[in-house]
Amino acid sequence: MAEQVVFDKPKVELHVHLDGAIRVQTIVDIAKRRGINLPAQTAEGMTRRICLEEPATLTVFLSKFNEYMHVIAGDREAIKRIAYEFVEDKAKEKVIYVEVRYSPHLLANTKVKPIPWNQQEGDLSPDEVVHLVNEGLREGEKAFNIKARSILCCMRHMPSWSMEVAALCKKYQHEGVVAIDLAGDESLNCEAYPEHRKAYEEAERCGIHRTVHAGEVGPATVVKEAVDVLKAERIGHGYRTLYDRDLYTKLREKNMHFEMCPVSSKLTGACQPDFTRHPIITFMKDKANYSLNTDDPLILSSTLHLDYRIAQNLMGFSEEEFKRVNINSAKSSFLPKEEKEELLYSLYEAYGMVQSTPF
Numbered sequence: 158m159a160e161q162v163v164f165d166k167p168k169v170e171l172h173v174h175l176d177g178a179i180r181v182q183t184i185v186d187i188a189k190r191r192g193i194n195l196p197a198q199t200a201e202g203m204t205r206r207i208c209l210e211e212p213a214t215l216t217v218f219l220s221k222f223n224e225y226m227h228v229i230a231g232d233r234e235a236i237k238r239i240a241y242e243f244v245e246d247k248a249k250e251k252v253i254y255v256e257v258r259y260s261p262h263l264l265a266n267t268k269v270k271p272i273p274w275n276q277q278e279g280d281l282s283p284d285e286v287v288h289l290v291n292e293g294l295r296e297g298e299k300a301f302n303i304k305a306r307s308i309l310c311c312m313r314h315m316p317s318w319s320m321e322v323a324a325l326c327k328k329y330q331h332e333g334v335v336a337i338d339l340a341g342d343e344s345l346n347c348e349a350y351p352e353h354r355k356a357y358e359e360a361e362r363c364g365i366h367r368t369v370h371a372g373e374v375g376p377a378t379v380v381k382e383a384v385d386v387l388k389a390e391r392i393g394h395g396y397r398t399l400y401d402r403d404l405y406t407k408l409r410e411k412n413m414h415f416e417m418c419p420v421s422s423k424l425t426g427a428c429q430p431d432f433t434r435h436p437i438i439t440f441m442k443d444k445a446n447y448s449l450n451t452d453d454p455l456i457l458s459s460t461l462h463l464d465y466r467i468a469q470n471l472m473g474f475s476e477e478e479f480k481r482v483n484i485n486s487a488k489s490s491f492l493p494k495e496e497k498e499e500l501l502y503s504l505y506e507a508y509g510m511v512q513s514t515p516f
């Protein structure tokens with residue numbers, strides 16, 4: 158059955174993980190080409206292994222990456238392909254600007270300690286991973302006429318990688334990398350290690366934008382640390398900011414942007430499963446600055462349309478609110494000023510908000 162599309166207009170997406178947005182068929186194809194044995198041979202079978210159907214914990218959710226990352230990591234063609242296909246998938250959802258994030262280290266098989274996913278050492282470094290993703294995104298942009306930028310993730314449990322992440326952000330700053338992020342299991346590592354802090358300091362020094370996963374499943378203190386210590390300009394998720402009303406008020410006064418992911422927040426156990434009582438509703442009613450995003454559509458078996466449908470049908474979103482959300486997303490994007498203005502203009506035009514010049 159065709160999906161109901163509730164806001165069939167140009168959109169902006171700011172929080173989506175490249176390695177959580179791979180097509181299942183691509184995983185199956187690549188495993189076949191590389192001679193990697195999968196627990197299921199078909200896309201349907203692998204979907205059952207990878208996708209979460211019931212609310213779980215962030216830890217369980219993140220364990221799903223173990224099912225397939227070894228298929229993609231260390232393979233040049235695979236990495237370029239997932240970046241290219243990602244852009245195609247976003248274009249189909251009428252996303253005109255996307256910021257996609259990933260950990261270069263988790264896709265590498267050399268110059269990374271430990272080598273992830275039990276891979277044998279190979280010759281693909283985190284640096285080359287970034288180069289390949291950039292190529293795939295660039296080719297996708299040309300083919301599908303949308304704009305795609307990337308964010309490089311530090312991982313909470315791997316502080317020793319973080320300085321290199323900052324260095325890669327700097328090296329590829331003019332080739333589509335716009336920001337640094339800190340992802341991973343906040344429920345296990347609440348306070349950011351000194352290495353993460355140093356990487357964020359370096360990012361700030363080099364003019365690299367900063368976002369941090371915080372207050373998804375961790376307490377509001379993680380959000381506070383993200384803002385005060387890591388100098389985050391946006392917060393990934395941030396639902397639990399609401400547990401500290403003073404912090405919430407302060408961040409709203411600062412016009413802090415929150416990257417919200419409705420479907421994800423239910424299945425990771427970040428929020429209660431009842432969407433009609435979701436924290437996003439408070440952000441909406443308070444006219445806060447936030448975006449709507451998929452996070453990891455592969456593992457959630459979702460699309461951006463599903464997030465919008467839930468927002469409309471269960472959270473009371475109006476067409477006007479969807480427009481406001483996307484305009485705020487564009488304003489909070491990590492594009493340089495001129496490109497941001499161009500993006501905003503495209504949205505105003507598509508939303509019928511451009512005033513005609515009086516004679």
Ligand SMILES: O=c1[nH]cnc2c1ncn2[C@H]1C[C@H](O)[C@@H](CO)O1
Pocket residue numbers: 174175176177215219222258259260263310340341342343370373421425452453
């Ligand atoms: O929702 C999330 N919270 C924290 N970390 C996440 C989430 N989704 C994906 N990740 C992790 C797992 C990926 O391998 C990594 C980089 O994209 O980021």
